[in-house]
Amino acid sequence: MITKRIIPCLDVRNGRVVKGVNFEGIQDVASPVELAHFYNDSGADELVFYDITASVEGRALFTDVLTQVASEIFIPLTVGGGINTLDDFDRVLKCGADKVSVNSGAIKDPSIIEKAAKKYGDQCVVLSMDIKRVDGSFHIFSKGGRIDTGIDALEWAKMGENNGAGELVVNSIDTDGVKQGFDLEMLQKISDLVSIPVIASGGAGKKEDFLELFKASCADAGLAASIFHFKELSIRDLKNYLNDNNIEMRI
């Protein structure tokens, strides 16, 4: 059977990995290439790179970083950030990405999901969603979590699946950076609704949070950034712990 996956996420700005809390207060962390090597060596099952630069120079730096990582590290790489068109898919796939994650780009033009799935295959298209509770329901937020689109998150997830997304990254703004555990309530609602893999993001603070996530079987993978970047938790220790608790891991 396939294992649950542990995925470190690297937010890259101007060629450096950075991390914020609740989408704000960004601090510099490390070189993406060094960090990618470190995670690969410590047992990460996949790496996610988000390009959070807006400038043209930043974008060029990002593609350089990506090319270098992809030529040195041989596990699946997902790339997101600034993906709005098929040309953007093409640009990062040529640099060695295996999957492309689309977020605001799909809000602006939902047809990008179907077009990309037809061109590159469903397995290549990841729909990433930033979700926050608003008046008792779940809304999709855009612009890095700043703007409420008013779109219902459950309908959006289903739309993504129906149009050919191969995976969903479900990021809870409410739990992001707070380190009190994943948003199980929201993850359960989404994973009950779709049959494509769900990657849980936002809220991991300790190894027990991952155990709770996988025991509740509401996600196929857990994604985190700061607890791995700041070495509060090593991926190796986490995977051993989960394996000891009967969650199959690639050790």
Next chain:
Amino acid sequence: MIAIIDYGCGNLFSLSSSLRALGIECRITGDKDEIIAADKIILPGVGAFGDAAQKLRDCGMDKLICELAGEGKPILGICLGMQLLFEKSFEYGAHMGLGLIKGYVGPLEGQIPNDLKIPHMGWNKLNLAKSDPIFKYIEPGDYMYFVHSFYARNCVENTLAFAEYGVAVPAIVKSGSVYGMQFHPEKSGAKGLALLKAFSEL
């Protein structure tokens, strides 16, 4: 030198990078003379079977691969490249493959329990069914990275390793000097690279 056949199907960046990281000389090429001169051949592939098989035929690569296989040159098909080695596929219609390995390719859908997701995507364990030099650097139970919705069938006698996913999914197949890997060794970390190294040393 290993020739990675370029026939317009798939992203060959990771594959060539992984061979280079192993210190193995390789060339991405669609040039027949270069492919004939190579010690070994890798047939990659992503996308739909019908399209890929047609592209191979359009550039006459199908005949060349079969000729070289007949001469005993080691050939490795990866993912869709592995599926192309079989006699036919029922991926959206019926399509002829290269026929280098007996069996056919069919959908996972309908063959596995409903609670298992399609595609079969992620890290799964290799169960070794036979011994073979390709296993020189790996152990039973090592994990490889799979992404596929169709799988090889009726090929038990040619299956060296399989992965459990509701059915026994042929993961490594072999007939003569022709190997196929359903997973992506170039995306399977150190263990995947170990398989490529073993292939380069055949």
